[in-house]
Amino acid sequence: MKIFSKFEIKPQLEPYLPLEWKHIFENDNPLHVELGFGNGEYMEKYCQKNQSVNYIGFELSITSMIKAQKKLAKTNIKNARIILCDARFGLRELFHDNSIEHIIMNFPVPWHKKSHARRRIIVADFFRTLAAVLKVGGTFELMTDEKWYAEEAQENAFSNGNFKVYKIEKNPERRVMTRYETKWLKYGRNIYRLIIEKKSYEPVERLIGGVHEMPHSTGKINPEKFYSIVNSVFKKEKMSFVVKGIYKSLDGNAHILKVISSDDSFSQHYFLVAYPQEFDNPDSTWVIKLDSTSNPYRTPAVKWSVKKLMEVLS
Numbered sequence: 001m002k003i004f005s006k007f008e009i010k011p012q013l014e015p016y017l018p019l020e021w022k023h024i025f026e027n028d029n030p031l032h033v034e035l036g037f038g039n040g041e042y043m044e045k046y047c048q049k050n051q052s053v054n055y056i057g058f059e060l061s062i063t064s065m066i067k068a069q070k071k072l073a074k075t076n077i078k079n080a081r082i083i084l085c086d087a088r089f090g091l092r093e094l095f096h097d098n099s100i101e102h103i104i105m106n107f108p109v110p111w112h113k114k115s116h117a118r119r120r121i122i123v124a125d126f127f128r129t130l131a132a133v134l135k136v137g138g139t140f141e142l143m144t145d146e147k148w149y150a151e152e153a154q155e156n157a158f159s160n161g162n163f164k165v166y167k168i169e170k171n172p173e174r175r176v177m178t179r180y181e182t183k184w185l186k187y188g189r190n191i192y193r194l195i196i197e198k199k200s201y202e203p204v205e206r207l208i209g210g211v212h213e214m215p216h217s218t219g220k221i222n223p224e225k226f227y228s229i230v231n232s233v234f235k236k237e238k239m240s241f242v243v244k245g246i247y248k249s250l251d252g253n254a255h256i257l258k259v260i261s262s263d264d265s266f267s268q269h270y271f272l273v274a275y276p277q278e279f280d281n282p283d284s285t286w287v288i289k290l291d292s293t294s295n296p297y298r299t300p301a302v303k304w305s306v307k308k309l310m311e312v313l314s
């Protein structure tokens, strides 16, 4: 089997965030970022035509990641990296302030139903991130076939106050186009482009920003309490977590806890391991830490789950 993983970056394994992109690409070329790249068709063409930019793509779908990696490998693209991660989180946590030259979002799902509001990307928070991570003079380009969506984004950008907001263009000709875009234009379906340009900088509050350390806690644990915490929801400020299941190792010493945590709307699944430092001593101190198979971003909610569980199990 051919390995295409040279394009994929796993920032959750890095000891420090935001990332140092010039070390990753081994050059200091301008950063261009695509949010929700789908099968990677736009990324492939864009990278071929713009070889002096460093291109970073975000996707949530594993199938799309695989398709894009195959494409990039086939055409021997050198200037692209892709990340399996919520673009809202990635854009805010993985880039230094004033570091991105251009951000592209092609045909996102608008999620117009209220019940899907949590999935929307282009909301007020998104523009706060752009005001931090785009360079002054850097641009965000949105393509959509929903006029109301472009208008809503335009209003949000305008209310943020840090952007020059351009007029929405109808059926613009772009140097690089997606397959659907070409087809839609051919069949007379309208598409819209919104471009905004950053005029002033405003910092954004990051969840990580700094050393990306491994959390662990130590203390006394009453093993009888383990099963009482399953499905209990713990909440504090914008953080929450729930223990969805507990599994015991065959020798009965280690307990593995399946946890889902949330920082605001950013959720992660991971496993924690709890074990006594001295297996034969009933008074032993216990350790709770991330299980070695798990690699969530060490957000405040992840760190808090490690600390709080020690407290409730003691």
Ligand SMILES: C[S@@+](CC[C@H](N)C(=O)[O-])C[C@H]1O[C@@H](n2cnc3c(N)ncnc32)[C@H](O)[C@@H]1O
Pocket (backbone or CB within 6 Å): 035, 036, 037, 038, 039, 058, 059, 060, 061, 064, 085, 086, 087, 088, 105, 106, 107, 108, 109, 121, 178, 180
């Ligand atoms: C309608 S498709 C468009 C794909 C591609 N941009 C195109 O124009 O062909 C939207 C894509 O965005 C991805 N997506 C949705 N929400 C996302 C998020 N929060 N972060 C990263 N990708 C996301 C989806 O997995 C999907 O592949």
